[in-house]
Amino acid sequence: MGNTPTRYGRAVIVVAVASFTLTNPGCRCPGAPANDPGGTPAKAPAPIVKATPPAATPQVVIPPRPQAFPPSVPPATVSGNIPLAVPLPEQINSPVQIRPNFDYFSWQSFIALNWPAASGSRGVPAQPGNPDVFLKATPGTPVVWGTYKDSEELFGQGNQRPTPWDSTTIPVNPCPNAPAGQKTLIFLSKGNTPLMQTKQAFSFPLIDQRNNYVYFDIRYNQAQYDFIRGQDADPASWLYLAKNLVPKENVPKGLQMPMSSPPSTLGSIMVKAAWRIKTDKDDASRYYSTPAFIYNPQTSTCVPATVLLVGLHIAHKVSPFTEWVWSTFEQVDNVPPDAGVTPPPAPPPAGYSFNNGTGSPATPNGYDYRPPVAPSIKAGAQPGASTLKPVQVTRVNPIPDTPQGASTRDLNAYYQQLLKGTVWQYYQLIVTQWPFQPGLDNFVLMQNGGVYPRDSGAAFPVNGAINTTMETYLQTQNDAAGAGGNSCMECHYGAGQSDFSWGLNRRAH
Ligand code: HEC
Numbered sequence: 356m357g358n359t360p361t362r363y364g365r366a367v368i369v370v371a372v373a374s375f376t377l378t379n380p381g382c383r384c385p386g387a388p389a390n391d392p393g394g395t396p397a398k399a400p401a402p403i404v405k406a407t408p409p410a411a412t413p414q415v416v417i418p419p420r421p422q423a424f425p426p427s428v429p430p431a432t433v434s435g436n437i438p439l440a441v442p443l444p445e446q447i448n449s450p451v452q453i454r455p456n457f458d459y460f461s462w463q464s465f466i467a468l469n470w471p472a473a474s475g476s477r478g479v480p481a482q483p484g485n486p487d488v489f490l491k492a493t494p495g496t497p498v499v500w501g502t503y504k505d506s507e508e509l510f511g512q513g514n515q516r517p518t519p520w521d522s523t524t525i526p527v528n529p530c531p532n533a534p535a536g537q538k539t540l541i542f543l544s545k546g547n548t549p550l551m552q553t554k555q556a557f558s559f560p561l562i563d564q565r566n567n568y569v570y571f572d573i574r575y576n577q578a579q580y581d582f583i584r585g586q587d588a589d590p591a592s593w594l595y596l597a598k599n600l601v602p603k604e605n606v607p608k609g610l611q612m613p614m615s616s617p618p619s620t621l622g623s624i625m626v627k628a629a630w631r632i633k634t635d636k637d638d639a640s641r642y643y644s645t646p647a648f649i650y651n652p653q654t655s656t657c658v659p660a661t662v663l664l665v666g667l668h669i670a671h672k673v674s675p676f677t678e679w680v681w682s683t684f685e686q687v688d689n690v691p692p693d694a695g696v697t698p699p700p701a702p703p704p705a706g707y708s709f710n711n712g713t714g715s716p717a718t719p720n721g722y723d724y725r726p727p728v729a730p731s732i733k734a735g736a737q738p739g740a741s742t743l744k745p746v747q748v749t750r751v752n753p754i755p756d757t758p759q760g761a762s763t764r765d766l767n768a769y770y771q772q773l774l775k776g777t778v779w780q781y782y783q784l785i786v787t788q789w790p791f792q793p794g795l796d797n798f799v800l801m802q803n804g805g806v807y808p809r810d811s812g813a814a815f816p817v818n819g820a821i822n823t824t825m826e827t828y829l830q831t832q833n834d835a836a837g838a839g840g841n842s843c844m845e846c847h848y849g850a851g852q853s854d855f856s857w858g859l860n861r862r863a864h
Contacts, residue, residue, distance in 0.1 A: 423760025435470035435483025461682035510862035629666035666824035
């Protein structure tokens with residue numbers, strides 16, 4: 356790689372979001388909504404009130420685009436259309452140069468995936484061209500990725516065949532006690548899965564400052580789900596069965612899942628989310644929240660709770676990035692800000708989720724201790740009744756501050772401004788990781804002697820791409836060495852023959 360200019364070929368266009376109309380295209384003026392002719396009536400500047408969404412959400416005001424943003428990074432949009440390409444400049448000299456383009460892609464994907472879902476179908480945004488649908492969504496509204504099929508529906512069905520994409524039937528259902536037909540339960544009885552995972556990838560559980568476990572769920576979009584589920588008429592295509600998967604993986608470049616490309620091909624997207632249990636000490640107006648059932652394997656029952664979204668991984672196989680584009684987001688109150696952030700943000704009103712705010716106990720590698728994996732889940736299954744000890748967490752790998760003026764931090768500020776008045780203003784992109792030299796020509800499976808990052812598309816950044824809620828104990832290269840590495844691509848390269856899906860690699864049975 357070095358200084359060799361890289362071209363990604365044809366797929367460098369931005370997907371047009373044709374149906375999107377700015378309600379207020381004229382305003383580029385900082386702090387100007389008071390004079391916005393099409394928007395809210397003029398009034399004195401309001402003091403900043405913590406965490407109370409305005410009664411009437413203003414029309415979309417696209418904040419002024421920072422001058423340091425490269426021309427190839429389009430202005431932000433509030434759109435429910437998942438981007439199908441990364442917008443890139445003609446000439447690419449270095450990965451840092453194009454980080455803002457990838458961060459733009461991550462943020463637009465985050466908005467589209469968290470768009471309110473159309474009712475009665477999976478993975479479909481409600482009115483994707485109407486920003487109000489997103490900006491005025493009521494708390495707990497099911498979102499697009501939340502209606503994707505859960506990993507358990509694909510891999511947890513034993514001898515049963517996973518049901519078709521649109522089906523709401525789960526042959527093997529860990530929450531049969533969940534009362535049917537109650538409105539608050541619809542998200543999970545439609546999304547169809549309880550939260551039952553507490554153990555992190557190759558690692559340990561995480562306990563928050565309220566003494567509860569953090570729960571994870573993994574979901575696949577239709578392209579990926581259907582690909583793994585296979586055709587009814589062709590049992591050899593059922594890749595959730597190891598006997599079918601293994602021969603398809605044992606080919607020179609491994610298994611290849613569907614890839615997105617413009618103008619309208621939506622390829623594979625996989626999502627992993629981290630949730631914590633809402634208690635009465637928490638300020639739910641700073642979180643995306645939803646009703647859930649928490650599975651207790653000790654009693655084989657499910658306990659209802661409200662859960663708060665604290666982390667979100669998104670992996671999208673989008674042309675020409677054969678090794679996927681990896682994005683990870685966190686709620687801003689998770690851990691104290693990185694050193695050097697000016698001005699330092701005020702501590703969150705209800706405290707950090709994973710740090711007591713005092714600097715003690717110490718967190719040499721980003722955590723003070725690692726809770727045992729077993730007999731784990733028992734206490735976490737009883738919200739509020741737990742006597743578990745919180746893990747003190749800090750971020751080891753700072754949110755990138757390059758390129759200057761258009762870094763991940765800068766894009767966060769820009770998008771948080773765009774999303775003011777919604778819970779999404781309290782989320783931040785931690786990092787985007789992508790293959791700088793994508794393409795199957797460069798790709799060599801690890802199992803065939805491939806070496807990370809060289810043979811996996813030259814990942815950028817090479818390492819240190821981690822979410823504090825999902826890879827808490829793997830933030831340093833040392834800690835992550837045994838688990839495969841401290842970045843998305845480094846670790847998932849170990850599942851390269853399964854097209855980077857650890858879920859497919861580990862859960863096919
Ligand atoms: C140390 C290894 C490791 C690291 C680092 C890591 N992951 Fe994973 N990831 C896993 C494992 C293991 C799973 C679990 C698969 C399962 O149990 O179903 C997983 C699951 C996922 C899934 C769910 C789908 C699937 O089939 O793999 C996504 C999406 C994902 N990770 C994204 C990311 C992103 C984004 C990052 C970086 C910010 C990241 N991961 C870092 C190991 C890792």
